[in-house]
Amino acid sequence: MFAKVFSANVLGIKGYLIEIEVDISRGLPQISVVGLPDAAVKESKDRVRSAIKNSNFPFPVKKITINLAPADTKKEGSAYDLPIALGILAACGNIEQESLDNFIILGELSLDGKIKPVKGIISMILGVRNLRKKILIPKENAQEAAVVSDEPVYPVNSLLETVDFLKGETEIKEQKVNLKKEFKKYSQYEMDMSDVKGQAFAKRAIEVAVAGNHNILLLGPPGSGKTMLAKRIPTIFPEMNLEESLETTKLYSISGLLPKDQALIAVRPFRSPHHTTSDIALVGGGSNPKPGEVSLANNGVLFLDELPEFNRNVLESLRQPLEDGSVTISRASKSISFPCCFMLACAMNPCPCGYYTHPTKECRCNPHRIEQYRSKISGPLLDRIDIHIEVPPIDYKQLAEEQAGESSANIQKRVNNARKIQHKRFKKSKIHANAYMSHTQIQKHCRLDEQSKKLLKMAIDELGLSARAYDKILKISRTIADLAQVENINAEHIAEAIQYRSLDRNIIS
Numbered sequence: 001m002f003a004k005v006f007s008a009n010v011l012g013i014k015g016y017l018i019e020i021e022v023d024i025s026r027g028l029p030q031i032s033v034v035g036l037p038d039a040a041v042k043e044s045k046d047r048v049r050s051a052i053k054n055s056n057f058p059f060p061v062k063k064i065t066i067n068l069a070p071a072d073t074k075k076e077g078s079a080y081d082l083p084i085a086l087g088i089l090a091a092c093g094n095i096e097q098e099s100l101d102n103f104i105i106l107g108e109l110s111l112d113g114k115i116k117p118v119k120g121i122i123s124m125i126l127g128v129r130n131l132r133k134k135i136l137i138p139k140e141n142a143q144e145a146a147v148v149s150d151e152p153v154y155p156v157n158s159l160l161e162t163v164d165f166l167k168g169e170t171e172i173k174e175q176k177v178n179l180k181k182e183f184k185k186y187s188q189y190e191m192d193m194s195d196v197k198g199q200a201f202a203k204r205a206i207e208v209a210v211a212g213n214h215n216i217l218l219l220g221p222p223g224s225g226k227t228m229l230a231k232r233i234p235t236i237f238p239e240m241n242l243e244e245s246l247e248t249t250k251l252y253s254i255s256g257l258l259p260k261d262q263a264l265i266a267v268r269p270f271r272s273p274h275h276t277t278s279d280i281a282l283v284g285g286g287s288n289p290k291p292g293e294v295s296l297a298n299n300g301v302l303f304l305d306e307l308p309e310f311n312r313n314v315l316e317s318l319r320q321p322l323e324d325g326s327v328t329i330s331r332a333s334k335s336i337s338f339p340c341c342f343m344l345a346c347a348m349n350p351c352p353c354g355y356y357t358h359p360t361k362e363c364r365c366n367p368h369r370i371e372q373y374r375s376k377i378s379g380p381l382l383d384r385i386d387i388h389i390e391v392p393p394i395d396y397k398q399l400a401e402e403q404a405g406e407s408s409a410n411i412q413k414r415v416n417n418a419r420k421i422q423h424k425r426f427k428k429s430k431i432h433a434n435a436y437m438s439h440t441q442i443q444k445h446c447r448l449d450e451q452s453k454k455l456l457k458m459a460i461d462e463l464g465l466s467a468r469a470y471d472k473i474l475k476i477s478r479t480i481a482d483l484a485q486v487e488n489i490n491a492e493h494i495a496e497a498i499q500y501r502s503l504d505r506n507i508i509s
Helices: 044-054 081-091 123-131 138-148 160-165 179-186 201-212 226-231 242-254 281-282 314-317 321-326 367-373 408-425 438-444 450-462 469-483 491-499
Strands: 002-013 014-025 030-034 065-068 102-104 134-138 153-156 216-217 302-303 326-330 335-339 343-348 387-390
Touching: 002 123, 014 081, 014 123, 030 044, 044 081, 065 081, 081 160, 102 123, 123 138, 123 408, 123 450, 138 153, 138 242, 138 387, 153 160, 179 242, 201 216, 201 343, 201 469, 216 226, 216 450, 242 335, 281 314, 302 408, 321 326, 326 408, 326 450, 343 367, 343 450, 408 469, 438 469, 450 469, 450 491, 469 491
Parallel strands: 002 102, 030 065, 102 134, 134 153, 216 343, 216 387, 302 343
Antiparallel strands: 002 014, 014 065, 326 335
16 A cells, blocks of 8 residues: 655755655554654654544554655654655545645644644745645644745644545635735834934944945943844835745744744844854754854844853854855755845943943943953954944933934935945846945945045044055945935045944044
8 A cells, every 4th residue: 555645845945845655564563764854753653643543543553664755865843744644544545645646735743633833834835836736734834835835725723624625525715815915914113213312323323334234333331222223223124025025934934933823024134142142053053954043134133232242253153154145054965055144233332341431430441351352352253344333321311302213214215215226336246235345346336536535544544543444434435425315425425434433443442
């Protein structure tokens, strides 16, 4: 007795077809699962046996061999429980093989036959979409599957209901999703830049950073609003398009972080890992590689609060993802890439006690401790951060102001206009924002008049700006000019850009 069921698996963020073959023959009663199954797949035989019995179906007391093809690719997770159970029932004659041939089937079984949700549904469905097969999956996963499936998606709650549906004895309503409605429903932010009192300079710097996709570092004493500002950075980003939304949703689906009953991630992600996080948790990896925080921040913001408290090795692991926009994890048998195109936002105190630049509170740190604290951030990592500014404490007068600050929507309009200029500028290249300009592109798009050259020379010679700050200032100046909707960089733009290089001006040394 033989049966075949179609399912799917995920490798990295890409899905592919899995054929589950079930053979029942004479021999000592046992279940053998082959095809490089991991522990979760091997344990499925016990869940399947109990689910079949508790759904009032007889379980065959024979030798059962289950093959997961292709046999040379490792299978992991609990998504094969339902198709394996259906394969056994089909091989026993409880279901017609023809009724299984038109479906991709996924789902985890509980011991009583109920069907539980699984991870990575969107990637799996996208990987097998060209096969033009209907989808049979857990009810909790139906919405996200319906977003990307061109074929009908049928949500099921139990093994018994699934069998009755395949036999034509019960009807299950097809799951449908209105993409526009879903986008509108989940594209609202709970926070707004108008919530932040004062800090006009910091808000302007963040606007410039987002407009050119520049990484930013906020320096200031405790309670000055660094974290509050950072959390509102996604609200002034351009709205996500469908392609960005699907790419981000895939990563969250694979990681099991997609909120319940939510089909899409429609807002820019904001990830803020704790400073005790490991390098694997940050960039991804493991024996079965999974996305890290940098990938979960894809198309959004990665915020590192208390930057010097992070392990130096963890911070150094950021250098390659910041440079390439993707993370490649290599193992002996395979190499997997995860996207990680994000904006890095960092926050730190000016010294260990936090009050070196505070106007009223006295700092208790000596110069050696301050230098030791700052040296935890390496030059190569700092070189990848274009903007670093001071965030001073705000006084009572600013806190007591009843008038709200400028809204995120207004700032977003200016950012959108600046981004449109950059898309047009770089349409023939691989980059999309000023922050990624090469030296050749800087020379082409950041030409200065004589007054601007004199100002920049003075900044380098007299204000102690480092040589590496030169290109950064030009990139930032280009973004400021784009925000002003002007073609040529002038001295005013250079002067503002210089203010965004606090560490180069040695003002907290």
